[in-house]
Amino acid sequence: MGEYTKFVYEGGEGEIVEKKSRFIASVSAIGNETDASAFHEQIRKKYWDAGHHCMAFVLGERNEISRANDDGEPSGTAGRPILDVLTSSGVRNACIVVTRYFGGVLLGTGGLVRAYGKAAKEGLDASLLLDRIHGKKLAVTCDYNDVGRLQYIAGTRGYDPVSSQYAENAKITYLIPAEDADAFLAEITEKTAGRAVCDDLGEYDFAVLDKEFIIL
Numbered sequence: 001m002g003e004y005t006k007f008v009y010e011g012g013e014g015e016i017v018e019k020k021s022r023f024i025a026s027v028s029a030i031g032n033e034t035d036a037s038a039f040h041e042q043i044r045k046k047y048w049d050a051g052h053h054c055m056a057f058v059l060g061e062r063n064e065i066s067r068a069n070d071d072g073e074p075s076g077t078a079g080r081p082i083l084d085v086l087t088s089s090g091v092r093n094a095c096i097v098v099t100r101y102f103g104g105v106l107l108g109t110g111g112l113v114r115a116y117g118k119a120a121k122e123g124l125d126a127s128l129l130l131d132r133i134h135g136k137k138l139a140v141t142c143d144y145n146d147v148g149r150l151q152y153i154a155g156t157r158g159y160d161p162v163s164s165q166y167a168e169n170a171k172i173t174y175l176i177p178a179e180d181a182d183a184f185l186a187e188i189t190e191k192t193a194g195r196a197v198c199d200d201l202g203e204y205d206f207a208v209l210d211k212e213f214i215i216l
Contacts, residue, residue, distance in 0.1 A: 014122025020103025
């Protein structure tokens with residue numbers, strides 16, 4: 001299995017309290033910088049009476065674009081720790097806004113860094129993150145004598161079928177990581193002595209949630 005990128009399937013919200021200050025982290029998937037700005041503004045309006053709305057976001061498969069905003073907090077104490085949480089998590093194309101309600105006690109620069117980072121992590125933990133997998137859709141047609149062999153091969157590799165059709169022959173469709181396709185097909189050919197016929201139905205980005213396939 002290859003190295004996959006994580007993405008925000010459903011954004012969440014996490015909250016911590018440090019010395020009476022509330023830190024509320026809101027998380028969203030984004031497609032561009034305009035989305036990030038719009039999400040920032042949305043959170044500003046939602047928590048209009050808060051003192052700070054610090055933000056960080058990442059864009060691109062390798063975080064080619066990243067931004068951090070301290071929104072009035074001392075330089076480097078808010079946006080940067082939020083960004084560090086994002087980059088270390090492996091999540092791509094995501095934005096976190098951490099809103100702070102000041103509780104009357106100064107936290108100091110170190111305290112702010114820890115609080116904003118901790119809040120950002122809480123926000124990610126409250127979100128639903130999935131792996132984006134670049135895959136191939138393969139339809140395997142075989143006679144009923146080979147169904148057990150096919151299921152065993154797929155099962156040992158951790159592949160669940162997308163669909164199964166049983167008529168004159170069995171036709172079972174799989175969506176698997178693209179880099180694994182050649183080895184999967186070679187094993188099917190070997191174990192069925194070439195009786196199974198495999199059709200390549202194309203390449204897709206997908207994710208799996210509770211054994212359900214999500215085409216992206």
